[in-house]
Amino acid sequence: MSEHFFLKIANHHARQSHEPTVVDSETANLYIGYFENSYGEQWVYTLDRDTGRAILRGGDVGWNNAFDVTDGPAAELMLGKEELLWLQACLHASWPQRTSTD
16 A cells, blocks of 8 residues: 655755654554744644654754644743744644633
């Protein structure tokens, strides 16, 4: 059986940001979110529905670095307004039972 991609995205970041981690929804029960800002900076959000752990990875911070954002933005990340809005949307979309007060 041939592979069928729903979404395939090229890495826009320099080699020093490492190769992106491949996100495979077939090997884990994942919610996946992708964001690219107007400067071409890329972010990938994943939430493992089995463990409840939410991870954020970005090319500008090194694709091999995984930031736990289960409880909201990681303190060590400098996210712009658009990135924060996107992350908030991912957190709410990936766990629909969350309320606006979470």
